[in-house]
Amino acid sequence: MDRKKIVEIISNHYSPLTPECKLDLITNSKLLVLQKGTVLVRGGQFSDKTFFIVNGCARAYYLKDGKDISDWFAFENEFISSINSFFLNIPSPHFIELIEDSVLLEISRGNIEILSNTYHDFERLSKVVAIKTMLKQQERITSMQFHSAEEKYKNLLSIHPDINQRIPLTHIASYINITLETLSRIRKRLTRI
Structure with a gap:
């Protein structure tokens, strides 16, 4: 699948993007085809990238006292990133690894900022992605507690x-x-x- 089709999926699934914005997103993103077991982000590493999963799945996990604790699963048509590192520019508290062979669209924080400052529709897209991610995590927290x-x-x-x-x-x-x-x-x- 090429970046043009992937950007169309993002536009349809999250929030509509103008043709100009789509073109800029295509230009300012990278298509990755990676194998199962690939570590996208390491704990303690700075990460300024977010990943849209086209095919495959990933998980975020912590290592605590030698124990592996899964915190987040992401599947097709979902984004995953080290949220703390991405937004706060601090070392990632967790790892992100691919559970299956995967196709991803990688977008850097710098490119997201440029696109958000240039296009209102991309800014809206970023907001929708952030809200959906927060709601998914909130749902998990509620489930864990109750x-x-x-x-x-x-x-x-x-x-x-x-x-x-x-x-x-x-x-x-x-x-x-x-x-x-x-x-x-x-x-x-x-x-x-």
């Missing part, structure tokens, strides 16, 4: 029905803050229903 382990898993399945085929169960368990054993019991119980 739902049982089974409810958290069912909610994840309702949003991403194929997640078990795409994300290792250890990462899913970590993401919903339960042990792998608890997740296995829940999955067994749900398959019997």
